Amino acid sequence: MSSGALATIVAGMTTGSALPAEGDSFQAPTPEEFYQPIFHIGSFVVTRPMVLTLIAAVLIGTWLVLSTWRMTVIPSKGQHLTEQAYDFVRNGIARDMIGSHDFLKFTPVLFALFLYILVNNLFGSMPFTNFPAMSRIGMPLGLVLIVYVLYHLAGIQKRGLAGYFKFLLPPGLPKALAPAIFLLELMTFFITRPLTLTLRLFGNMFAGHMLMGVFILGGTYLVGSGNLGLMAAGVGSFGMGALMQALELLIQALQAYVFTMLAASYFGGAVAEDH
Numbered sequence: 001m002s003s004g005a006l007a008t009i010v011a012g013m014t015t016g017s018a019l020p021a022e023g024d025s026f027q028a029p030t031p032e033e034f035y036q037p038i039f040h041i042g043s044f045v046v047t048r049p050m051v052l053t054l055i056a057a058v059l060i061g062t063w064l065v066l067s068t069w070r071m072t073v074i075p076s077k078g079q080h081l082t083e084q085a086y087d088f089v090r091n092g093i094a095r096d097m098i099g100s101h102d103f104l105k106f107t108p109v110l111f112a113l114f115l116y117i118l119v120n121n122l123f124g125s126m127p128f129t130n131f132p133a134m135s136r137i138g139m140p141l142g143l144v145l146i147v148y149v150l151y152h153l154a155g156i157q158k159r160g161l162a163g164y165f166k167f168l169l170p171p172g173l174p175k176a177l178a179p180a181i182f183l184l185e186l187m188t189f190f191i192t193r194p195l196t197l198t199l200r201l202f203g204n205m206f207a208g209h210m211l212m213g214v215f216i217l218g219g220t221y222l223v224g225s226g227n228l229g230l231m232a233a234g235v236g237s238f239g240m241g242a243l244m245q246a247l248e249l250l251i252q253a254l255q256a257y258v259f260t261m262l263a264a265s266y267f268g269g270a271v272a273e274d275h
Contacts, residue, residue, distance in 0.1 A: 027217075036048065038051060047136070048131055048133075049131070049133040049135075049136040049138075049139055052120060052123050052129060052131060052133040053120060053133050053139060055129075056116060056119040056120045056123070056133070057116070059119060060115050060116060060119060063078075063082070064082060066078065067079050067081065067082040068082060085111075085114075085115065086111055089107065089110050089111045089114050089260065090103075090107050090111070093110060093114070093257075093260055093261050093264050094106055094107045094110050094264055096264075097261060097264035097265045097267075097268050098264055098267055098268035098271070099268060099272075102267075102268070102271045103264075103268075106150075106154075106264065106267045109146070109150065110260050110263060110264055110267075113143060113146075113147075113259065113260050113263060114256055114257070114259075114260040116143070117134060117143070117201070117255070117256040117259055117260070118252070118253060118256035120132065120133040120134050120139070121134055121205060121252035121253070121255060121256055122249075122252050122253075124205065124208070124209050124212075124248065124252060125245060125248055125249055125252065131209070132205040132208075132209055132252065134201050134202060134205040134255075135202065135205040135206040135209050136202075137198065137202045137206075139202075140197075140198050140201040140202045140259075141198050141202075143201075143259075144194045144197045144198045145194070147194075147197065147263045147266060147267075148193075148194045150267065151263075151266040151267050151269075151270040152164075152189075152270070154267060154270045154271050155167065155270035155271065158270070158271050165186075168182055168185035168186060168189065169181060169182055169185070193266060197259065197262055197263070200255070200258065200259070201255055201258075201259050204251055204255050205252075205255065208244070208247075208248045208251055208252075209248075211244055212241060212244055212245065212248060215237050215238070215240050215241035215244055216237075216238070216241045218234070218237050219234045219235070219236075219237030219238040219241060220234070221234070222234030222237060223235065223238075
């Protein structure tokens, strides 16, 4: 939901101005709500996701510095929380997906990805922000490009350029099948993986926030319709919005985990000893 739509709802709660006038029809939120600029600096456009991703980076950086500034054997609450988050990524994702031999060098980037995606996703359920930055496809695409470059570089560094492409073919494969399998593996490594990783995160954040907008804006419209039946349906719409909000919190955390886990699996595949 856009900041303008949210402001309309909040204003309507206090002044009644958001209630539909007689003869007005319900206007459902549209994808354009996600792409409204905040302001311009000359020809440069500053959008809501740009601001939120910057805020997320500042918040995460500040938290990590403050919570680890004076580390002690008996950790403070902040240090303990940071250590638990790091341990979750280190042992629950990196070690499990990459293996004990190579996981440590990938853990910092996986930890950063997990925190960054999680905070930006949770912005979609927080007051004032009320927007998941990853619902703008350019944001997950930028993170996927980082993963894409790193796992190819890791594979090339381990095997050399020729060896990396040779690695795409399983050992013992009949020569007649080699060209077709090579093309399929090439498409998987260079096209399918980054595409699906981008669309999974973007699609879940975009669809969830759009549904929240439909339930809340629809409920506002129905409650203000003046028809008792529609008003009752509006209350039900608000109830569904509340349930969706709880589900959305789960999805926001889950998508941060899934993205990080898949990135770790790609890193692990790139440096694996066997195909």
